[in-house]
Amino acid sequence: MSGAPLLQVTDLKTHFLTREGVVKAVDGVSFSVDDGEIIGLVGESGSGKSVTGFSLIGLIDPPGRIVGGSVKLEGMELVGLPDREMRKLRGARIAMVFQDPMMTLNPVLSIGTQMRLALNAHDRLSRRAADDRAAQTLARVGIPDPRARLQAYPHQFSGGMRQRVAIAIALLHGSRVIIADEPTTALDVSIQAQILSEIRDLARENGTALVWISHDLSTVSSLASRLMVMYAGRIVEAGPVGTVLRAPRHPYTAGLLKSLPAAARPGEPLAQIPGTTPSLLNLPEGCPFRPRCDRASEACAVYPDLVQEDRRSYRCHNPVAATEAA
């Protein structure tokens, strides 16, 4: 692995061929993730961030399909890989955690059974060895008395504990990359913070890279080192968290930041981005943010190219100047 990134995504396109037309949920997304790195992928619902996550792990259900681009894991091309080969990688080298642990864990199988099934997907273990590994992993995510809890069913756990179990399942085979699709959104705020810091520690200990997908800018900024902002199927701004938050160049990022409660002065209403996410079925020509943007100009009728600037990049004809952002 001579300097090649752990995960390299190039011009990824995932489209849904629906009856009403082609929905370009992901339309030319490129980024890379290094070993042990935590990157955040932020956007409103419908921006294509979850579809990006599922594309990485090869779990796009019809009528969706990856129609172009490349996803390379440790130099190996994943797009176009036969199902059987892809299955061997899932959960072993690249894993995923979902939003609602209530929906992801099987309510009628015990935690132990579900973990054994996940273990046996890649290793042939005796029942005892599997239970040992499962209990060890549960202990690592902070579940007390893990061996006894193997017999328990999901409904006997609290929401936070359930998500810990799901994370433990993702950790079972020591994946190099874990894609986390809003894993704390369904949880209480206090539990959220707890799990966030635990995940950060786990990633650091194991050198696991994380792709953290969220609509919540503040969660991501407390966790990730790099930030990517997605809008209408494309990454519109990317860069180190500090830089992007301090001086956003894309008006959309700036709008998101202004709408955070922390940015408002007490007593004043929160700022909002006018309008709603466009339907991906009939995107406007040119920059899709144009109808909601107060900086839009004639030039925006043409889709903006990626502008590289130091370690950051953005797609905008009329970027916010560094001095403008408060």
Place this chain on the structure above:
Amino acid sequence: MSGFILQRLLQAIVIMAVMSVIVFAGVYAIGNPMELLIPPEATQDVRERTIQRFGLDKPLVEQYFLFVKNLLQGDLGRSYIYNEPVLKLIGSRLPATIELVTTAIVGALLLGVPLGIYAGYRPDSPVSRAIMSLSILGFSVPTFWVGLILILTFAVELGWLPASGRGDTVEVFGVGWSFLTLNGWSHLALPATNLALFTFAMMVRLARAGTREVMLTDTVKFARAAGISERVILTRHVLKLISIPIVTVFGLELATTMAFAVVTETIFAWPGVGKLIIDSINNLDRPVMVAYLILTAGAFVTINLVVDIVYALLDPRLRKGHAR
């Protein structure tokens, strides 16, 4: 868990009591009980003894308790036609029906659930469409018609299988069973297929609908994300998730299949309880009808009770006292 069973048991007893009132009302209050219980050609002596035994000259409430008392003592009267205690008569016919119903329903389950899961897993494949067409036919086409077509095809035209009777039986515990001989199986094949078709269709439909729904859930997506193979997802995750509705309906189907056995046994001259009840309806052998009703009601209540308990065993969320 035991509290749950006790609660259901109590419910079952209440339902049984209600049933006994309904049957009593149906037989004694609506129809003419004299006509129902006394053979028309009976002598005056028999007539008087019967009136006394059932207390037909007493008030209705008292009659009801007498009816229940006789019932609890297993006295359901005598058949006019066979001149045997009704209970013994039904008991002698029961094994044939149980054999037929069990073969049909187990076959339907073992074939219907896997095919249904496949049809739900690959809803658009030609095989799935064929399975679904078969199940629509199984639902729509009346049992008796399927039976006739089976006879016409396999017995009359092709001459492969016999159209009636039980064939050679082997005695076990003093009861003859067809399924222990090859010849018995050849007799069992057509009626069992006939009887199984509806349940098969139901199982296919349930398994398909359940699978389709479960396949779209995050549970399956998460299992896939963990690298679990499709085979294991279907046999472990999906099967367990869809088993709850299937078991529930399976229990109810058991009851319905018993009822449809009436039709199938008539067509294939299968000497079971169903044929007995049709014969006794045609011969106005009313004590047999009454007994059949009571026993069927009892069987239903028992089946429902068992289904409830199995349901609780399958769904850990319902098992109380197990959680923290």
Place this chain on the structure above:
Amino acid sequence: MSWRGSGARSPLRTFWSRFREDRIALVALFVVMIILLLAIFAPWIAPQDPYDLSGLSLRDARRPPGFVGSGGYVHWLGTDAQGRDLWSAILYGLGASLQIGVIAGAIGLVIGTMIGIVAAYAGGRVETLLMRLVDLQLSFPAVLLALVLMALLGQGKAQLITALVAAQYAYFARTAFGAASAERAKDYIEAAMATPLSNARIVFRHLLPNAMPALIVVATVQIANAIALEATLSFLGLGLPVTEPSLGMLISNGVKYMMSGRYWISVYPGIALIILIVSINLVGDHIRDILNPRLAR
């Protein structure tokens, strides 16, 4: 994430445009229409009045399809044991079967809906009592119930319809109750009940309309079931009187000739019965798919 464009169209037109998408259901609907017309106009279409015994000749009995009988016309589907033209008997039989199915379905719909809505509206003990009874009956197979009732009540058209209604009303009650009680639980009904609005207004303006779509589906399926049930009872000798043979009785009459190879006496009425039931079921199934939001793509 809603990617579906939504145009403002009347619900009926939306329904129809979705119904048209399924070619099989469309064909089935067409077949049901044709059968209805055939049954209604049977006296003008049929070459013979099968109920008029004086017009029958035993010389024409049990003749195979294509036989030219004493009436001078071709018996395309053959004749039965009394020398009846089977095509005519089937046309009249379709009418008898449909009539029973529709009448029993309609009465069951009215009674069942009333029980379901009363239970949902009243709530409390009335609800518990009524719905327990309905559930109890639903666990009891309809065939058996109808069979026993026919045995107790004796034969006849009114008795048959009574038995069919008794065996089927519970499905309507369950459906109506489900839809109405869901609507009843909504805040605006609670609010309306606190005002001097009449009960009838709440029932007819709110509870009933909400139960209608589901009831239509159940009604379609139950008409098909009633027809099948009637045929089964007739086959067992407990259906309509012999003077007015339904499809089930025509089939039953032919069974004893089946073994000797005179298949047509049973088979053609049977095919007519199957086409009728399957078509109604296909239409009902498709309506259910359209109305079921969970399966909407």
